[in-house]
Amino acid sequence: MQIKTSIAQLAVDALKWEVNFTPKPGLVDALSNGSHDDMDLSLFLKSADSLLDGFQKISDVSFNREIDVALREDIGAIGRQTESDMFQATGGINTHKGAIWTMSLLISAASSLQTGDLEQILLSAQKLANLPDKYIPQTAKRTHGMETKKKYALSGAKGEAQAGFPNIRKVLNYEQDVDDLWMRRLMLLYGNVNDTNIVYRSNLKVLETLQSISKEIFESNVPVIENAEFIELEKFVNEYNISPGGCADLFAASYFLINLGEE
Numbered sequence: 001m002q003i004k005t006s007i008a009q010l011a012v013d014a015l016k017w018e019v020n021f022t023p024k025p026g027l028v029d030a031l032s033n034g035s036h037d038d039m040d041l042s043l044f045l046k047s048a049d050s051l052l053d054g055f056q057k058i059s060d061v062s063f064n065r066e067i068d069v070a071l072r073e074d075i076g077a078i079g080r081q082t083e084s085d086m087f088q089a090t091g092g093i094n095t096h097k098g099a100i101w102t103m104s105l106l107i108s109a110a111s112s113l114q115t116g117d118l119e120q121i122l123l124s125a126q127k128l129a130n131l132p133d134k135y136i137p138q139t140a141k142r143t144h145g146m147e148t149k150k151k152y153a154l155s156g157a158k159g160e161a162q163a164g165f166p167n168i169r170k171v172l173n174y175e176q177d178v179d180d181l182w183m184r185r186l187m188l189l190y191g192n193v194n195d196t197n198i199v200y201r202s203n204l205k206v207l208e209t210l211q212s213i214s215k216e217i218f219e220s221n222v223p224v225i226e227n228a229e230f231i232e233l234e235k236f237v238n239e240y241n242i243s244p245g246g247c248a249d250l251f252a253a254s255y256f257l258i259n260l261g262e263e
């Protein structure tokens with residue numbers, strides 16, 4: 001099977017869909033800049049557009065290729081250049097670093113396999129994430145992710161991919177016939193992802209409290225935005241200046257995969 005539409009464009013469209021999705025407590029959406037004073041909707045849209053070229057190169061270099069170290073190294077180099085394109089477009093603001101990592105793996109796997117079979121794509125993306133890339137710069141400065149992982153033993157975006165994207169799988173498997181399906185899927189992510197952005201800005205206790213309020217909202221039959229706990233969630237997020245950027249990336253990646261699967 002050959003995927004007809006551009007995989008790279010589908011990925012960019014998913015990132016634009018994610019930022020427009022409203023409400024997303026703590027995150028930038030169409031009505032609020034969440035816990036951010038350096039980012040807004042238009043910056044995210046500009047950032048998403050800046051990724052198209054890199055995503056297209058990843059798709060092209062992966063076309064019908066075997067999942068092996070050579071491919072991992074090729075997409076690593078393009079991924080690092082794509083990160084730099086993003087920082088150029090945003091004036092140095094980190095809008096989509098995590099999304100570049102997650103989407104690049106998924107785009108590469110889908111293009112390599114030329115299939116819309118999501119299980120196969122997730123397995124191949126997991127395999128890629130577990131392969132070594134000897135070109136990762138060893139001198140790179142310490143990231144927020146490295147700091148939090150050292151302090152709290154969380155595995156972050158890399159761990160999520162290396163474990164086969166367990167949280168994306170939860171979203172894909174949640175297929176209830178409800179009006180607020182994607183809002184519930186967002187709560188599922190807030191309730192389960194060990195988002196390093198949250199602990200970097202606060203601590204593990206805050207992450208656990210956010211997860212527990214979100215799980216309660218997800219498990220209730222009350223529509224999410226009518227749930228009194230949702231107001232509590234918004235208050236909590238404001239109080240601790242929480243930004244679940246990792247959840248946002250996985251939300252976009254899930255939407256991307258569902259659309260790819262329907263191609």
Ligand SMILES: CC(C)(COP(=O)(O)OP(=O)(O)OC[C@H]1O[C@@H](n2cnc3c(N)ncnc32)[C@H](O[C@H]2O[C@H](COP(=O)(O)OP(=O)(O)OP(=O)(O)O)[C@@H](O)[C@H]2O)[C@@H]1O)[C@@H](O)C(=O)NCCC(=O)NCCS
Pocket residue numbers: 075076077078079080083094095096097098099100101104105136143144145146155156157158160193194195196197201243244245246247249250
């Ligand atoms: C392998 C990398 C992922 C390494 O990245 P890092 O060492 O930084 O590790 P992580 O902690 O894993 O974070 C990376 C970004 O991933 C998102 N994220 C966090 N937790 C998770 C999770 N559990 N699952 C999935 N994704 C997760 C998150 O990105 C989003 O948030 C960013 C915005 O955060 P914000 O707080 O607003 O801004 P900051 O500037 O960070 O802080 P403030 O000063 O504002 O407080 C935004 O990027 C979202 O996308 C994490 O930030 C990988 O990045 C890597 O190796 N890159 C090099 C290029 C490469 O080789 N690519 C390979 C292509 S295959």
Ligand SMILES: Nc1ncnc2[nH]cnc12
Pocket residue numbers: 018019026027028029034044095096099243244245246248249
């Ligand atoms: N909508 C959003 N708001 C803040 N950080 C993000 N990272 C990815 N998407 C985001």
